[in-house]
Amino acid sequence: MTHDGSDEPEDAALREVWRDVLRRDPHQEFFHADVRGVLRSIGPVLLEHPEYADVVGRLCEPERVIVFRVPWVDDGGRVRVNRGFRVQFNSALGPYKGGLRFAPSVDLDVIKFLGFEQVFKNALTGQDIGGGKGGADVDPKELSTGELMRFCQSFATELASHVGAAVDVPAGDMGVGSREIGWIYGQYQRLIGYHEPGAFTGKPAVLGGSALRPEATGFGTVYFTRRMLAEQGRDLDGARVVVSGSGNVALFAMDKVVASGGTVVGCSDSRGSVSEPEGIDVDLLREVKGQRGSVADYAEKRSGAEASDGSPFTLECDVALPCATQNEIGPDEARALVDHGCWAVAEGANGPVTPKAREILREAGIGFGPGKAANSGGVAVSALEMQQNAGRERWRGEDVDERLQAIMSDAYDRVRDAAERYHGDPTDLENGANAAGFLRVAEAMTSLGVV
Incomplete structure (x- = not known):
């Protein structure tokens, strides 16, 4: 798919799939956006693996x-x-x-x-x-x-x-x-x-839930971010970080940022945002949110904090971790991040950065960790919970964390390698994630026959 805004893929087979998606589901804009991104990424994969061409149509249709x-x-x-x-x-x-x-x-x-x-x-x-x-x-x-x-x-x-x-x-x-x-x-x-x-994961520990499951998505996002920054010759030590949201993912991401030497200078919830240049007190924020308070309530308890109705991503920062919901970083927020010299953005939520915003970040050379990879820590530990349940075992938090770090590191390597192999740029992690994920699923689908 071209980068000039055209929705039509250049590859004839992919173009037919895209038209079928639009015909079957003409009003599903969120779904269209994700399918469009995948089809844009996998054209070079099909040149190397033409045997996977007939998988694409089935992959875009739910079972x-x-x-x-x-x-x-x-x-x-x-x-x-x-x-x-x-x-x-x-x-x-x-x-x-x-x-x-x-x-x-x-x-x-x-x-x-x-x-x-x-x-x-x-x-x-x-x-x-x-x-x-x-x-x-x-x-x-x-x-x-x-x-x-x-x-x-x-x-x-x-x-x-x-x-x-x-x-x-x-x-x-x-x-x-x-x-x-x-x-x-x-x-x-x-x-x-x-x-x-x-049959279910994310259960309370007493029902067989895994240690570290509440922390997994936030921790995993930061582990992925650290790998991204290492490729740039940077790390989180001393970095100013903005994290949107104040639920489990955001709070545990903040914990891991602080443990990595970074400073969380801003965060948000559905009612607004708060900035605090000297660093958010994550424990106090967790306490306020546990009492059903807002970030504005948090700001009232901190002399150096300032509440706002605006986006946290207009604040000066080195790293941005959107951990709330889809489409929270649009073109305006992306331009603000560029203007403030942001190094990297990693998605802790599903689709928080719009396609246009991603284009702006890419053109500015800002590292981008797509949610398909960056926030996969939660489901990774869910799969570990399935393993524990199957064996009627309980693993220590330290063991789960070690496995989570290895999984996130492997995911980064898989994405980076696919980005370099199929798109000629090891930093193009968005296309790399789509290509690497497609390769694994397409191989399995082909092995199963037409089902």
């Missing part, structure tokens, strides 16, 4: 899409109905694997985009897991504890017939933490009538 209603009763006795989703995108490498997202923005377009992204992300971990995604269009922040538990149980009642340790293994995502996974797994276990801890 199964499940949409269902979720009825539940609120605290006032009123019957409420939401819509649930599970997209089982590709199982060539193993059981479908991907999180559940509870947010008002969830629809089929978002879940297909996330599921397609997950296929490549999971492949890059080197684990034997396929890709899927799910969720519901509910805002958990508006529900009481009792309402959220009843919602999770109703959601699990429908989901139960579609998942299992050898079929599809959901985990948490935005709005779904270990507590919610515990409730979903509890209802699943009640329905099937026996223990199957490997």
Whole structure:
């Protein structure tokens, strides 16, 4: 696909696939954007491996899409109905694997985009897991504890017939933490009538959850970032870092940045952002967020902090880690990062940097770590949790962390090597991630025959 903004791939086979995607799903813009990026990347791969050409069309079509209603009763006795989703995108490498997202923005377009992204992300971990995604269009922040538990149980009642340790293994995502996974797994276990801890990951530790699972995505993003910076002859020691979000991914990324010698000079939540040149107090921020406070509430407790309604990515920084949600760094934020001399941007969330913003970063020579690789630490440890559950083992946090660092290092090498081999530039990690992920999935799909 050309870099002049044209949507049409140059390769005839890829052009036909692209037109089929547009015809079948004309209004799914998030999904289109991710497919477009992949098709742009894999043209050179097909020149070397023409036998994979007929895989592309199947890869862009989910194996199964499940949409269902979720009825539940609120605290006032009123019957409420939401819509649930599970997209089982590709199982060539193993059981479908991907999180559940509870947010008002969830629809089929978002879940297909996330599921397609997950296929490549999971492949890059080197684990034997396929890709899927799910969720519901509910805002958990508006529900009481009792309402959220009843919602999770109703959601699990429908989901139960579609998942299992050898079929599809959901985990948490935005709005779904270990507590919610515990409730979903509890209802699943009640329905099937026996223990199957490997059917869900991200569970509480007492139910077989892995050590380091809450930290994994944030830690993994920083491990990937350190490898990126090392290629530039830099590191995080003394670096000024901005991290968007203040949930698990962002908070644990901040922890690891501080442990690496960096200073977190800004962060955000859905209600605004805060800057603090001397460094965010991550422990205090965690305490405030645990009490359902905002970053503005945090700023009131710190004399050197300043709250704002604007984006944290307009602050001066050396490294930016978007860890909140999709499309949070657009052209304006990208230009601000360029103007402030930012060295690198690594995606701790799924698709937080828009295509136009990525183009601006690339033209400015700013290192870019795509989410398919940079935030794959969470699913990597989820796969390790599956291994522990299968063997009825519990690994120490230190052992899990060692494996996570190795997985993220291997993912970086795989992405960098593909970028150099197929795009002539070892720093073009976006194209490298797509190419490397495609190679692994395409080989598996070809080995399975036309299924």
